Amino acid sequence: MLDAIGKSAKEQLRLQVLEGGSEDVWIEVIQKMDEVYTELIQSQTELEAKNASLEEAHAFIGSVLGAMTDILVACDADARIQQVNRALETISGRREHELLGMPVVEIFDAESKDAVSGFLHTIRAGGQVSECEVSLVGCGQQKALISVNCSPRRDHRGKLVGMVIVGRPVGELRRAYRELDVAHQKLTQTQQQLLVSEKMAALGRLVAGVAHELNNPISFVFGNMYALRRYGSAITQYLEACNSDMSRDELQVLRRELKIDKVLSDIAPLVEGTLEGAERVRDIVQDLRRFSSNQKETPESFNAVRLVQTAADWVVKAQRVKPEVRFKTPDTLEMTGLKGQLHQIIVNLVQNAADVLVDCQDPFIEISCAREGGEIVFRVADNGTGIPENRIDKIFEPFFTTKPIGTGTGLGLYVSYNMAMKQGGDLTVANRPEGGAEFTLRIPANDVAAD
Ligand SMILES: Nc1ncnc2c1ncn2[C@@H]1O[C@H](COP(=O)(O)OP(=O)(O)O)[C@@H](O)[C@H]1O
Ligand SMILES: [Mg+2]
Known part of the structure; x- marks a missing residue:
């Protein structure tokens, strides 16, 4: 032209x-x-x-x-939309011409607005917005969760003229992961409740044994108190006679009749015995409280021998058919650890042994404890049926039980194993060559002797 x-x-x-x-x-x-x-x-x-x-x-x-699957929004210095890409149009369900000029916060849902309003402020202050999760209001008011990054936009002279928001929809996988996480948390909670109920079930089974345990010291406290009452009235009678005008010889006769000398020499051992009985009751109640408590335990020093004896007594005394219990222990064995948990583990092991021995000939449970290096090793063995080889790997799994519904929870060994591990120990099982099962519990002794 x-x-x-x-x-x-x-x-x-x-x-x-x-x-x-x-x-x-x-x-x-x-x-x-x-x-x-x-x-x-x-x-x-x-x-x-x-x-x-x-x-x-x-x-x-x-x-x-247009090819970007991530959303892109360019805004001016007043946080109004200047440019968008197709991904944003698709996710937000609005056309480009509707979006341009709109304050950018408006495309986000109410909960995200505060966060988005702060973007420009952060950028002005020289900060960065990265991986911030916000929700876009999508088509039909459906929300789309996106993870956004936001950077400053500058002109050729380097002056801040706005910001660019780039975001990626938080994928299905991530959402599924979150749901899984919530489900997991719920499961952990339920499991926690189950552990408590397992403990309470064990406690229920033990009540008869504990009652029996309490009965012993209580009955001898009673016996002693009756004797002390008799002794008291004899002494009172003799003292009253001393204050009367009775002759010395008459008093001597009365003293013999009332066995005052025997009474006086008996008082000290009787009081001692009564105190011992009361202390025993107090200890049992303390053990019981520790067993049933859901509070976090702190390590304490105790005699492991007494602990296994009490645990076994509680279980065996509650059994209809009582197996013979053989203790192979030193006289005392001091250790430091979580006494209540250890008690619970031994109770579980002895209870399982007692359960399997119900229909056995000459049932016995052999319990030993000894120091082996820096560990205290407990062994609970029985002459029951043993554990079939195809089950031996499963018995520590939660809910694995071969007992009828209402009898077994399948949590006893699971709980015991976890408690042992948490104390830095271990719980294992093996079948004995001569028949029956043997559980071995190893717990760090945590005391001076171990060092
Ligand atoms: N001493 C044992 N002899 C044989 N089987 C045992 C013994 N101890 C545990 N088991 C098996 O392990 C299973 C799981 O035990 P546990 O976790 O204590 O749950 P529960 O006692 O409620 O069944 C038992 O049901 C039983 O089959
Ligand atoms: Mg059990």
């Missing part, structure tokens, strides 16, 4: 020059015009080339933005 106009103008000039005389001047003018014209053509060509590459760049950016 420019070319066509150029040619006809030049032709006209040449005609005018030929008509009007001084040819040289006109030739010069024409040459100048030619030059100007060439320059014009050149800059036009350049302009067209620049335009084409600009369009190409524009199309390229458009195609990149």
Whole structure:
């Protein structure tokens, strides 16, 4: 077009020059015009080339933005939307023309608005927003959870002119993971409750044994108190006689009759015995309280021998068919640990042994404890049926039980194993060559002797 106009103008000039005389001047003018014209053509060509590459760049950016699965929102310095990509249109369910100019917070749900309003502020303060989880209000008011990063947008002079938000929908997997996490938490809670109920069930089974245990000291406290009452009245009677006008000989006779000398020598051991009985009752109640408590225990020093004896007594005394219990222990064995938990483990092991021995000939349970290096090792063995090899790996699993519903929970060994592990110990099982099972519990002694 420019070319066509150029040619006809030049032709006209040449005609005018030929008509009007001084040819040289006109030739010069024409040459100048030619030059100007060439320059014009050149800059036009350049302009067209620049335009084409600009369009190409524009199309390229458009195609990149369109191909992005992440959402992109460019905002101005007032946090109004200036540019969006197709992913945002798809997720938000709004067209580009609806979104442009809108305050960016409006595309997010109410709970996310505060966080999004703070983005610009953070950026102005020189901060960064990364991996912030917010919800977009999507089509039909459905929410789309996205994880966004936000960076400052600057002009060619480096002045802050807005921000760019890039976000990735938190995928199905992540959502599923969260749901799984919640379910897991619920399961842990339920499991915790189950552990408590297992403990309470064990306690229920033990009550008869504990009652029997309490009965012994209580009955001898009673016996002693009756004797002390008798002794008291004899002494009172004798003292009253001393204050009367009885002769010395008469008093001697009365003293013999009332066995005052025996009474006086008996008082100290009787009081001692009564105190011992009361202390025993107190200890049993303390053990019971520790057993039933759900509170966190702190390590304490105690005699492991007494602990196994009490635990076994509680179980065996509650059994209808009482197996013989053989203790193979030193006289005392001091250790430091979680006494209540240890008691519970031994109770569980002895209870299992007693359960399996119900229909056995000459049932016995052999319980030993000894120091082996830095550990205290407890062994609970029985002459029951043993554990079939295909079950031996399963018995520590939660809910594994071979007992009828209502009898077994399948949690006893699971709980025991976990308690042993938490104390830095271990609980294992093996079948004895001569028949029956043997459980071995190893617990760090945690005391000076062990060091
Ligand atoms: N001494 C044992 N002899 C034979 N089997 C045992 C013995 N101790 C435990 N078991 C087996 O391990 C299973 C799991 O025991 P446990 O976790 O205490 O749960 P529960 O006693 O409620 O069944 C028992 O049901 C039983 O089959
Ligand atoms: Mg059990």
